[in-house]
Amino acid sequence: MGLRDVLFGRKQLKPPAEERLFALTTAAITLEMDAGLKFGGAGAIVYKPLSAGEFTQADADMRELLHAAAKDSGAEIEKQSDRYGFEWLIVRDPQIEDVVTSVHVVGSELQARGFGPQLLAAAFRFDGGAHPVYWIYGYKRGAFWPFVPTGKEQERDNAEELELKAKLEHELPIEPDLSRWLALFDAPV
């Protein structure tokens, strides 16, 4: 944050950090071997829509692009709005590479059209433990963090999350500041 921002306030949201999504595809192998977690066949990208024409157009174009790509790979695409006013684009495909690629396409398409600051996070589901495990990618941070909801209201399994962090630290860029490990309890994946 520069002096300009301090004096005059930020005029724009922070743009996304350099994308490091693809690290997850190699980390998935370690996750399966060391933690017994298998990719759950679904991932999603979360972004904040703008209430204006040009964004709506970009949003529609991007989905069309995604649908066209999905036709070839056999992935299912679904769009949902949550009650906090964010849009979720959900990609269902058993191959983690395909899901990560689709999420990457959405992210870079929005960024190319100048709407990069609207990107919040991407979430990928893994199964095999006591609870579903989500790897969340924060666009502003350019890093991943684990999120393990126990299913009981707003509880998350911090022990499990820290263990996953320790196991994956060398393969994934993991957000070092624990207070920024955003929870997404209502993730529709």
Added chain:
Amino acid sequence: MRGRARRRDAGLVVRMLLVLALLAATCAAIAAGFVWLFAVRPSWWPYWSALALALVVAAAVQYGRAERRLLGTVDARVVDARDEPDLHALVARIAGMFDLRPPRIAVSRSPIPNSLTVGVRKSRAVVVVSKGLCRRLEPEELEAVLAHELAHLANSDAAVMTLAGVPRAVGFELYDVATRLYLWLFLWPVGAVLYGWGSLLTLAVSRYREYTADAGSALATGRPAALMSALQKLSGEVGLIPSEDLRAVASLEPLFIVPVNPRRVELFADHPPLAKRLARLATIAREMGRPTP
């Protein structure tokens, strides 16, 4: 249309630079005043040093006490994610859009719908919302108000306002010290003038920061219209309540999202007039569809 908005924004930046320059000049004048005192009556140096020290200590104590007292004054209690899961989730997501650590949240029992942010250091910040606010606003309006508060945090407004308040605080302390030490003729008028002048500058900075927080809210929610309707609702309701009830919170006034006691003359107000805030948001709404370059 875009050109006009940019010109309007440039006008605000120029005004702000002017205010900052005046603030710096005022601080320099205060320092020069002390240098002058030392120069004119060098033999009184222990007296002048004591005065300078007293000013600094008094300002620091007052400031520290104020922050601690704030939450008590608005009768707010810090709530965790289990008490208010939705509020927490909402604040965490907006904080994510600003790339901020989620602040703590406190709920005040006040039925008056209003909201404020307390804390100079970002890591210790608390966003306070009143029960009335959660009840009266639609979800997207509540989101817009919270985003306005988080924009204040993202812009480090509490710290900026504290610095901008230095001449005002020095003026107040001079005035106060003068009254206590019977230095009426000499220090009292200096303190009073400095206090008045410092207040005008502080208020100008405060109004500017409100505009930028409104713009920040629009950016983070993507819906400037939601903040517009929230501001209209809040201004209407806050204005209807008799002001006697609100005297207790008058000192917190610049921190609220809408003023508790709106002033008629903009120069003396800590918030811009509602009409101007709405006009700016309307411009932002028209601009919004354009991608950031």
